[in-house]
Amino acid sequence: MFDNLSDEACIKRFQETKEEAVFNCLLNRHRIAMRRMIYSILKGSREDMEDVEQEVSLALYKNLASFSFRSSYSTYLYRLCRNKAIDFIRRKEKQRKIFHKTILFNDGKQQETPDEIAEKKTIHDGIMETLFQLPEGERTLIVLKDIEQQSLSDIGEIVHMPLGTVKSRLHRARLHASEILKKKEII
Amino acid sequence: MKKLLNAAQDFMDRNKEIPESILQKMDDDDTASLQKMITFKENLKDAFDREISTAPIYFNPASVREKKTASAGPAHFSRFYFLLSTAAVLSIAVGLPLSHSLKSRKLIREETRSFVTTITDSTSWMENTLDDTTISPNWFSTEPLGISSN
Numbered sequence A: 001m002f003d004n005l006s007d008e009a010c011i012k013r014f015q016e017t018k019e020e021a022v023f024n025c026l027l028n029r030h031r032i033a034m035r036r037m038i039y040s041i042l043k044g045s046r047e048d049m050e051d052v053e054q055e056v057s058l059a060l061y062k063n064l065a066s067f068s069f070r071s072s073y074s075t076y077l078y079r080l081c082r083n084k085a086i087d088f089i090r091r092k093e094k095q096r097k098i099f100h101k102t103i104l105f106n107d108g109k110q111q112e113t114p115d116e117i118a119e120k121k122t123i124h125d126g127i128m129e130t131l132f133q134l135p136e137g138e139r140t141l142i143v144l145k146d147i148e149q150q151s152l153s154d155i156g157e158i159v160h161m162p163l164g165t166v167k168s169r170l171h172r173a174r175l176h177a178s179e180i181l182k183k184k185e186i187i
Numbered sequence B: 001m002k003k004l005l006n007a008a009q010d011f012m013d014r015n016k017e018i019p020e021s022i023l024q025k026m027d028d029d030d031t032a033s034l035q036k037m038i039t040f041k042e043n044l045k046d047a048f049d050r051e052i053s054t055a056p057i058y059f060n061p062a063s064v065r066e067k068k069t070a071s072a073g074p075a076h077f078s079r080f081y082f083l084l085s086t087a088a089v090l091s092i093a094v095g096l097p098l099s100h101s102l103k104s105r106k107l108i109r110e111e112t113r114s115f116v117t118t119i120t121d122s123t124s125w126m127e128n129t130l131d132d133t134t135i136s137p138n139w140f141s142t143e144p145l146g147i148s149s150n
Helices: A007-017 A020-029 A031-041 A046-066 A073-098 A100-109 A114-119 A123-133 A136-147 A152-159 A163-184 B002-013 B020-025 B028-051 B061-121 B124-132
Strands: none
Touching (some): A020 A031, A031 A046, A031 A136, A031 B028, A073 A136, A123 A136, A123 B028
């Protein structure tokens, strides 16, 4: 319905009319990128991803009314996804400390059988496992650059880092990933 | 040799082919690392696509608003009252002893002042003291005590 409108035009229209349809169009346009970002930070938890997705959608709905176009919508969205996912992990960590025993019990239930583990040993799983072994900062940089194809300066804006730091950390992150892959001997 | 890897990654960042000159200068270890990096990059998107749902999102602000007020309301309410009651208990715990101490200080000060005023205003005590002090003429005598000149 609003596919021919740019992100900026959609936002302006939403600011004027508060139409749900415009908002949903804007939200769905970037949903895959949004999910990839959240998924990489949450290390592959689908249930948690849905919760964070809801939080991002709600925050977006509230904040878009006052969006001032100082950065591009995609930069803003990546930053929002990252912040919400990190907040979610912190909250969960806090709950884990409080309900330590319950969490341990639940984790025990989710353990996979040897067959399931063997089945998962494909290249893609190895890639995802490698990605999840990297620290959050490195994961985010790799996802933003190698999947989302963001420019280094935009990444700097998203993660609040100078350009040089983004570049050196990205290179280090790739090197780190390659070292993990060497040890895994999957590829 | 890290310089060569970084140079190669600069080309990767710009989505350009890595020049042969760089590849030829690399040792086996760097070449293996670069190979892993490239494979990782090439497969990462596909790996994500296998994991990520493409199902559309339908966001209904009304339902979220209801959910939000129902779940977040009491938590905010209790937190506010918890802070308020803590502040009240603290102010009582600090305020009561402090006011007592201030009152007693004031009392002591007033008592001391009135006592000092009673003493300083009256000269009778001085007179009484002077009356009691009778100076004996013998005190100034140069003669040995107990020996009468007469």
